[in-house]
Amino acid sequence: MAERRRTWPVHLLLVIASVIMVVPFVWQILTLFKTTSEVSRIPPTILPQEFSLHAFETFFSTVPFWSMFAVSTGSLVLRVVGQVAVAALAGYAFARLPFPGRNALFGLFLAMLMVPSQLFLIGQYGLIRDFGLLDTLPALAIPGMFSAFGTFLMRQAFMNMPPDYEEAARLDGANPFQVFWHVMLPMAKPTLAALTVLTGLYSWNDLLWPLIVSPSGENRPLPVGLAGLQGQFGTDYPTLMAGAFVCSIPLVIVFLVLQRQFFRGIASSGLKG
Amino acid sequence: MKHTWTAALAVAATLLTACSSGSGSSGEAAPAEKVTLTYANWSEDQAPAMEQIAAEFQKENPNIAVKVQTLPWPEYWSTLQVGAAGGTAPDAFWMLADHFREYAKGGALIDLSDTVKSTGIDMTAYPKAVSDSYTYEGKIFGLPKDFDTNGIWYNKALFDAAGVKYPDDTWGWPQVQEAAKKLTDPAKGVWGIAAPIDAQGGYYNTILQAGGSIIKPGGTASDFAGPEAVAGLKFWADLQKAGSSPTLKQLSDTEAVSMFENQKVAMYFSGAYWAFRFHNNADLKGKVDVAPLPQGVKRATVTSGIGNAGYAGSKHPEELKKFLAFLGGTKAAEIQAATGTVLPAYKGTQQPWLDSMPEFKLQTFIDAIEYGVPLPVAGNTAEWQGLAAQYLAPAWDGAKPVEEAAAEYQTAVDEVLAKQ
Amino acid sequence: MGWALLFIAPATIGLVALYLWPFLSTLIKSFQDVPAFGPATFTGVDNYTELLGDGEVWQAFGNSALYTAIVLLGIPLAVVLAALIEQAGRGRTVYRVLFFLPVVTLPVAIGMVWRFIYNGDFGLFNYVLSWFGIDGQYWVADPRFTIYAFAAVGIWMGLGINLIILGAGLQAIPKAVYEASALDGAGRVRQFFHITVPLLSPSIFFVTILTVIAALQMFDLIFIMLRSVNNTALADSKTIVYLFYEKAFVQFQQGYGAAIAIVLLIVIMIATALQFRLQRSWVFYG
Structure with missing residues (x-):
């Protein structure tokens, strides 16, 4: 910057906007310490009048939080690892390894990105069932591992890399897998991080699919427990808010710790679009 | 990046073992072997009573284990439908009159007519309005669990x-x-x-x-x-x-x-x-x-009332029929009544329910059967x-x-x- | 060549088995009458002709279109905010983190929190409005307002991701361009319109494409905020994906549901193609 500009108007606007962003969360936290009768008071009270922890008690006595947390985490890890592996390989081939029908096949991948995911439900369910995977952790993760989105993202990353390194490696006698593994993949780290973050987000948030592939009710992740809570405690808002808070907080913590990776990852997904 | 590959291999290994174990277990169905039935409902309130009923049934039938599963109400029917169409519905599940016809018509429910005859279940012990709701083209596809007016x-x-x-x-x-x-x-x-x-x-x-x-x-x-x-x-x-x-x-x-x-x-x-x-x-x-x-x-x-129905595609039809007959019987009704969860459908088992909440004039609901009309379905x-x-x-x-x-x-x- | 096949095989097998095949079977179903159980019968284009005359379908498309249009308004907002954050110097990260929080919160949780905030009698939103003397409404119980209420949440949820993508685009703009124009005496607002927006247009375009595809597929919010409770506004507030879900999974009409989904896919493809066509006139590739 050539001249130093005043930044307080910028901060003023941003602080106003941030407040709007954060108010729902603050309200959620204030509510979960209130009693059920206090939340339906008109006009609403801002701070809890009589501080109560019953919402947490109700939540933890209703939802098997830790086992659902384990399922959420386990299926997330599986899905992320699978998706990254599958997408990196395919993305590299689409970007760098010519083969007949490459463009047509890639077009097919792209087209699938536009199809609403609910439309695949029945077919995917049939496959998971036929492989005897219902009620298992892999069932939660498998469709997401093969999402065309990852392949698309990785292809973009590899396309944008300078060909020099690759050629040098090839001249040294490396086979395509070695080139991919030792040269190209390390350079794609930011995109790998992006894919990890985005796949992790989708996995953590998924509601409908886990319900369908778990007919016996085993291996159900947190969103399912949370949705069930709403059916049961309709308008017991403190309990609902406590559930929403407790189930969301793990990912929020991960985000706060790894925010740099989150931002860099998501940014790299957009930059080269 | 080495981790990625080790993990990917681990995934592949998990998949393979899961597949093989899945196909392995479906083939064997020796009668003496312990079988497991699943029993789905949508009510957290009633789940403890259902567990108690399942435990009672297992006491009488040590070879049959029953697993109670509770699904959230908004997703209950979509989950059940996908499962039934795909061959993997729970063995036994709660049914409602307004959904019943589609399931019965589609052949998704196990026919209980013979079981009723052979085990001597008295269909007149249930409110007629409810038992009629689970009859389709003369066949019985569900036994009333509870009723409500x-x-x-x-x-x-x-x-x-x-x-x-x-x-x-x-x-x-x-x-x-x-x-x-x-x-x-x-x-x-x-x-x-x-x-x-x-x-x-x-x-x-x-x-x-x-x-x-x-x-x-x-x-x-x-x-x-x-x-x-x-x-x-x-x-x-x-x-x-x-x-x-x-x-x-x-x-x-x-x-x-x-x-x-x-x-x-x-x-x-x-x-x-x-x-x-x-x-x-x-x-x-x-x-x-x-x-x-x-x-x-x-x-x-x-x-109307909830009915207990069974899945036609169950791998253990005989055990399932036995369980459904038990669910339709007095013991299951008494457990429901004693825990106060609902008004059991079986005649003469309602007193414990009335006693469990003496502050309400609950007899009102039983008296209302006299002028009760079945929930309209078509x-x-x-x-x-x-x-x-x-x-x-x-x-x-x-x-x-x-x-x-x-x-x-x-x-x-x-x-x-x-x-x- | 052999290597390429090895590389491509896992993704392709997965694509065919888990996406392409389910898609094709849905396509086939859209030409059939599919009962919940038992065999389907081929009915030609019956589902499609029925759909054209079905007011519910048109209404759902209208709702989805309205929702998408409003959510798109979040993009200019994101561009302005991204530019402001870029100028904020220290504290940038704090803003980014705050704006990003909804992205890492469970959609189910978001739906619950906003349903409570929108409550017509004791919700926070009406309470805040009352400070300014504005009469409250039943935001998620009155079909006149539901789509707007959802769209506001949609913008709120999507802002974080859009800001990051646009921020990265901003950082790629050479500082020298700004310095040169500052020497010419351009103010901040002029710079924003004459430098930032044109040079950022590829990122804006990318964000627009993503937003439109996601908005046309809106499902979670309506599922959490309306379906789980006995809400009379639901009838007039269905989005197209919600209608598909209801027909295919609740009302035993998979064939009809499939036809709705296929029409939606066609709409999404047309919308995306249109945007690519239109980008020529406004996206600036430096």
Whole structure:
């Protein structure tokens, strides 16, 4: 910057906007310490009048939080690892390894990105069932591992890399897998991080699919427990808010710790679009 | 990046073992082997009672394990449907009258007619309205688990505060309308009654009380636009018009039963199934009771009940039939009654239920069987029932005359019925 | 060539088995009458002709289109905010983190929190409005307002991701361009319109494409905020994906549901193609 500009108007606007962003969360936290009768008071009270922890008690006595947390985490890890592996390989081939029908096949991948995911439900369910995977952790993760989105993202990353390194490696006698593994993949780290973050987000948030592939009710992740809570405690808002808070907080913590990776990852997904 | 590959291999290994173990276990079905049945329901409230029933059954049948699973209500039917169509539904599950026909017609339910004969189950022990709901083309596909009739749940404290006499069996429609008006106090945010667009607890009953029918005999056309049905619908629209009920919007934000639990409405027409919840609500201690529905031209209430049904594609049909017969028997009924969860369907097992919550005049619900009418079902019931809110809301809001809204709803329902 | 096949095989097998095949079977179903159980019967284009005359379908498309249009308004907002954050110097990260919070919160949780905030009687939103003397509404119980209420949440949820993508685009703009124009005496607002927006247009375009595809597929919010409770506004507030879900999974009409989904796919493809066509006139590739 050539001249130093005043930044307080910028901060003023941003602080106003941030407040709007954060108010729902603050309200959620204030509510979960209130009693059920206090939340339906008109006009609403801002701070809890009589501080109560019953919402947490109700939540933890209703939802098997830790086992659902384990399922959420386990299926997330599986899905992320699978998706990254599958997408990196395919993305590299689409970007760098010519083969007949490459463009047509890639077009097919792209087209699938536009199809609403609910439309695949029945077919995917049939496959998971036929492989005897219902009620298992892999069932939660498998469709997401093969999402065309990852392949698309990785292809973009590899396309944008300078060909020099690759050629040098090839001249040294490396086979395509070695080139991919030792040269190209390390350079794609930011995109790998992006894919990890985005796949992790989708996995953590998924509601409908886990319900369908778990007919016996085993291996159900947190969103399912949370949705069930709403059916049961309709308008017991403190309990609902406590559930929403407790189930969301793990990912929020991960985000706060790894925010740099989150931002860099998501940014790299957009930059080269 | 090395980790990626090790993990990917681990995934592949998991997949392979999962596949092989999956296909391995399905082949073996030796009779002496211990089998596991799954039993699905949608109620966390009732899950403990279901567990108890399952445990009792296992005591008698050590070779059959039963796993109770509770699904959230909003996802129950979609999950069950996908499972049943895909061959992996739970073995036993709760069924409702309005979904039953599609399942029975599609051959998704196990036929229990022979089991009933061979185990000597007395079908007359169940309220006829309920057992009929789970019979399709002469075959029995489900045994009644519980039943419910409707009554007026009312808040004594609010009645006392307004100086209004409690409802009783002498009440007719005008008494309800008058009381609702007197009980309403906008300054306190209290209304006399909740008047949502509720079929089972609400307008089906008043249509029947006015002498109407909901589905015409034969099941190919509905009867919402007849003068009796219009009178029955008007009962609710009038309550809205008089301001005696929270508006539809308020009832969308906060469901009627929650309004009642929050003590914002004094009367709520609904079923016996709430007794357990009100009983457990500390805020309502000593404040709630129940009275019969008011009389119109005659007395009437819709009766229905949950049925226990089995999946036709179950891998263990014999064990499943045995379990379903047990669910339909006295022991299961007694456990339900003793835990107070619901009104069991089996005749003579209801006393423990009455005793479990002596503060409510629960006998009201049992007496109502006399004038109970089965929940109307025809064609794709879930589909045409789903249209009700859309067509009837303008009548409740006062945006359209009841006659007009009713006629439009009838046309829409008949279109659905014509598709069959 | 052999290597390429090895690389491509896992993704392709997965694509065919888990996406392409389910898609094709849905396509086939859209030409059939599919009962919940038992065999389907071929009915030609019946589902499609029925759909054209079905007011519910048109309404759902209208709702989805309205929702998408409003959510798109979040993009100019995101561009302005991204530019402001870029100028904020220290504290940038704090803003980014705050704006990003909804992205890492469970959609189910978001739906619950906003349903409570929108409550017509004791919700926070109406309370805040009352400070300014504005009458409250039943935001998620009155069909006149539901789509707007959802769209506001949609913008709120999507802002975080959009800001990051646009921020990265901003950082790629050479500082020298700004310095040169500052020497010419251009103010901040002029710079924003004459430098930032044109040079950022590829990122804006990317964000627009993502937003439109996601908005046309809106499902979670309506599922959490309306379906789980007995809400009379639901009838007039269905989005197209919600309608598909209801037909296929609740009302035993998989064939009809499939036809709705196929039409939606066609709409999405047309919308995307249109945007690519239109980008020529406004996206600036430096």
